[in-house]
Structures are given as C-alpha cells and as structure tokens.
Amino acid sequence: YWDPEYVVKETDVLALFRVTPQPGVDPVEASAAVAGESSTATWTVVWTDLLTACDLYRAKAYKVDAVPNTSDQYFAFIAYDIDLFEEGSIANLTASIIGNVFGFKAVRALRLEDMRIPVAYLKTFQGPATGxxxxxxxxxxxxxxxxxxxxxxxxxxxxxxxxxxxxxxxxxxxxxxxxxxxxxxxxxxxxxxxxxxxxxxxxxxxxxxxxxxxxxxxxxxxxxxxxxxxxxxxxxxxxxxxxxxxxxxxxxxxxxxxxxxxxxxxxxxxxxxxxxxxxxxxxxxxxxxxxxxxxxxxxxxxxxxxxxxxxxxxxxxxxxxxxxxxxxxxxxxxxxxxxxxxxxxxxxxxxxxxxx
Missing domain, CATH: 3.20.20.110 (Ribulose bisphosphate carboxylase, large subunit, C-terminal domain)
Structure with missing residues (x-):
C-alpha cells in the first residue's frame, strides 16, 4: 500500500490525511496502513485475495510529508481507484474513506484534511438543487x-x-x-x-x-x-x-x-x-x-x-x-x-x- 513511485491518474480519488502514528510506528507504515484499511486490506492475510485484482483495487499511499511545526504529525497523500466507489453515492464514498480507519490501532489520531474528487466521479452526482x-x-x-x-x-x-x-x-x-x-x-x-x-x-x-x-x-x-x-x-x-x-x-x-x-x-x-x-x-x-x-x-x-x-x-x-x-x-x-x-x-x- 506504500508506493512512492505511483503516478496519480486523473480518475483517482485523492485524500489527504493528517496522521499521528503511535509511538514507535514509522509514519510511512502508518500511512500505508491507513491506505490499506480504507480500501482492500483486512486484519489478516486471506486466500481470497488471490481471486481479485488486488493490485488495481489497493489504495496507494504515495507521499508522506511532515506537518510543519509539529514533531509527531504527518500528511499522508493517498490515491483510490475510482472503481472502488459506487456512482453517485456519498454513503459509499464515506464508508471507505472514513469507515473503520479512524479507530485503527497503528495511529494515535487521524484527520481527513482534504479530498480531490475526479470529474468522472463528480459527473455521477446531481449537485445543488437550485444553485x-x-x-x-x-x-x-x-x-x-x-x-x-x-x-x-x-x-x-x-x-x-x-x-x-x-x-x-x-x-x-x-x-x-x-x-x-x-x-x-x-x-x-x-x-x-x-x-x-x-x-x-x-x-x-x-x-x-x-x-x-x-x-x-x-x-x-x-x-x-x-x-x-x-x-x-x-x-x-x-x-x-x-x-x-x-x-x-x-x-x-x-x-x-x-x-x-x-x-x-x-x-x-x-x-x-x-x-x-x-x-x-x-x-x-x-x-x-x-x-x-x-x-x-x-x-x-x-x-x-x-x-x-x-x-x-x-x-x-x-x-x-x-x-x-x-x-x-x-x-x-x-x-x-x-x-x-x-x-x-x-x-x-x-x-x-x-x-x-
């Protein structure tokens, strides 16, 4: 789930998390864990992983930066393939992005700071009723x-x-x-x-x-x-x-x-x-x-x-x-x-x- 060489696609959903790892946990490891838990990973290895195109559906943590003026916080940039989400559904989008991951043991605190929603996914939503x-x-x-x-x-x-x-x-x-x-x-x-x-x-x-x-x-x-x-x-x-x-x-x-x-x-x-x-x-x-x-x-x-x-x-x-x-x-x-x-x-x- 950590891929610093990943090239972001126009159709990817991007998320920026502020990650505060538990003491002793490497920030890259914590960021990769967030990417995994919010996409295809679970708490153990399962043989059914072999039945899917896991490489495609895994979220990729592609950049980790230290948060300025802090000693234990990091910005984790994570990319999700658009096919992970049901069209036109905020409920499904949020079930992945903010579902289980905020209770994850590897992090002491986690905050979703920003997202980039691709045009291809935006087009499946109505948008404001009147404007x-x-x-x-x-x-x-x-x-x-x-x-x-x-x-x-x-x-x-x-x-x-x-x-x-x-x-x-x-x-x-x-x-x-x-x-x-x-x-x-x-x-x-x-x-x-x-x-x-x-x-x-x-x-x-x-x-x-x-x-x-x-x-x-x-x-x-x-x-x-x-x-x-x-x-x-x-x-x-x-x-x-x-x-x-x-x-x-x-x-x-x-x-x-x-x-x-x-x-x-x-x-x-x-x-x-x-x-x-x-x-x-x-x-x-x-x-x-x-x-x-x-x-x-x-x-x-x-x-x-x-x-x-x-x-x-x-x-x-x-x-x-x-x-x-x-x-x-x-x-x-x-x-x-x-x-x-x-x-x-x-x-x-x-x-x-x-x-x-």
Whole structure:
C-alpha cells in the first residue's frame, strides 16, 4: 500500500490525511496502513485475495510529508481507484474513506484534511438543487449578500407568535428568516402549525414590501416519509425554500436534494453536529471535506462559519470553505487549507451562510 513511485491518474480519488502514528510506528507504515484499511486490506492475510485484482483495487499511499511545526504529525497523500466507489453515492464514498480507519490501532489520531474528487466521479452526482444563480433570479436580488436571521427564542414560542416574528423580521428588511436546527415538531408547537403561521407571515411581508421573501421551514424528522410529507406541505403553502439538518445523514441529504431539484425548491442545510468531528485539529475531519460532499449531495445553502461571533473561525480557513462552495475551479492554496486542485465539472455553486 506504500508506493512512492505511483503516478496519480486523473480518475483517482485523492485524500489527504493528517496522521499521528503511535509511538514507535514509522509514519510511512502508518500511512500505508491507513491506505490499506480504507480500501482492500483486512486484519489478516486471506486466500481470497488471490481471486481479485488486488493490485488495481489497493489504495496507494504515495507521499508522506511532515506537518510543519509539529514533531509527531504527518500528511499522508493517498490515491483510490475510482472503481472502488459506487456512482453517485456519498454513503459509499464515506464508508471507505472514513469507515473503520479512524479507530485503527497503528495511529494515535487521524484527520481527513482534504479530498480531490475526479470529474468522472463528480459527473455521477446531481449537485445543488437550485444553485446561486437561479436562486438570485428567483429572489430578484443582485449585487449584495442575502440577509437572513433565525427566529429566537428558537424553542418555546407558540405558532402564532412564531409567525409574528417571521412577519416582523421580513417586513423590516430581511430576505429570509429561518427555523433553527432543533425546531421540528415539539409539543409546544407542531410542525404544521408552525408552517401555517410562518407562511402567513411570509405572505403578509411580501404584500407589504413587494419583494420576494422566504422562511426556511425545517423538514427534519424521524423518517424520510415524515420529511417528504413536511416538504410537500411546505410546497403546497407556497414556500420557496426548505431546510434540513446535517444530522439526518448523507443518504437522506442526497434524497432531499433530488426532491428539491424535482420540485423547484431551494434547499438549506444547517450543519448541526459537524463540530463533533471537525473542531479537533488532529482527529476527525476538516469541515472543508463536508463542504465538498454537500456540494455533491445537492444542497443550495450550507452554514460555513464566520470570523466573528460565538463560534470558532479562522479567517483563512473560512475563506477556503467559501471558495470550495463557490468557485468552479479550485487551485492549490495551502494557507486556506486547499491541498488539491479541484475541477467542479459544472456542478452548481452553493451559497455559504455566514453563521454563528
């Protein structure tokens, strides 16, 4: 699994891991172990290896560099053959890349820092349901950022008072108001009540201002059937946008992206839960990778952080997230944490939301 002479193919999926080996473990050995565990290897030698073209399907760790200003961390560059992954499936891609490998004994810590998705694989994904350009045309707002806010308090309001906040905010100049990540259908306000009062507020604000307005109706629920029901009801009420949470999972996000494209609905994604794996600097996953996967999965908005406010945010890293979501072609930019060139193959742009 270690091949320093390997020549990367245009069709390879590339991953960059920050590897912290266990004491006494050679960084090259640890990197090769990561490549093996995330592709064809198992914990022992098996005779069935002889029945496959293992040389083709093995991931190749082709470069290991020491992380600057550290004594025990290394960047491992790993290439995966495109045939290792099911077409158009974030779930299958992640099952390999981040499946078992993060619990591997050979490493003390492991972090997925960046990926290069080849054009051939990108073309199997729908991409954002609406995209920045179509959304601006739909909203008839150009030359400035969209201005939005979240209803507060996010929990505890009655439906009527919730709708009043929506109306006052939109009439006062906002383009959007939104549900927060944990407002779904609780006893104090069921989802249908919230939708009805919120859309009444939207419609009244549109009549008062003459502008297109929206409220992100959170359709996150326990099952896909419930989410479809809520999304379809939002559409029947005339909503132009719905919202989901990252915690629903990659398959559910892709499914709602496909639904939103078919039904001409803008799809907002709240990144609820991401910090459980993205905040640690030596273990987990960089949020940049989530940005790439979500652009593939089909969302139109994603919370991408800001350099002020209550949540952590480094200016250069945040700029890297925004560029990942907005640019048609990414160049290597190490200060922004972008390690690979990335051709987005005409996938639509995602609107980064300055949040927190």
């Amino acid at each position: 920045v350009i179509s959304e601006r045309e739909r909203m008839d707002k150009f030359g400035r950022p969209f201005l939005g806010a979240t209803v507060k308090p996010k929990l505890g309001l009655s439906g009527k008072n919730y709708g009043r906040v929506v109306y006052e905010g939109l009439k006062g100049g906002l383009d959007f108001l939104k549900d927060d990540e944990n407002i779904n259908s609780q006893p104090f306000m069921r989802w249908k009540e919230r939708y009805l009062y919120s859309m009444e507020g939207v419609n009244r604000s549109v009549a008062a201002t003459g502008e297109v307005k929206g409220h992100y109706l959170n359709v996150t629920a326990a099952t896909m059937e419930d989410m479809y029901e809520r999304a379809e009801f939002a559409q029947q009420l005339g909503s132009i946008i719905i919202m989901i949470d990252l915690v629903i999972g990659y398959t559910a996000i892709q499914t709602m992206g496909i639904w939103a494209r078919k039904n001409d609905m803008i799809l907002h994604l709240h990144r609820a839960g991401n910090s459980t794996y993205s905040r640690q600097k030596i273990h987990g996953m960089n949020f940049r990778v989530i940005c790439k996967w979500m652009r593939m999965a089909g969302v139109d908005h994603i919370h991408a952080g800001t350099v002020v406010g209550k949540l952590e945010g480094d200016p250069l890293m945040i700029r890297g997230f925004y560029n990942t979501l907005l640019l048609p072609y990414l160049k290597v930019n190490l200060p922004q944490g972008i390690f690979f060139e990335q051709d987005w193959a005409s996938l639509r742009k995602v609107t980064p939301v300055a949040s927190g």
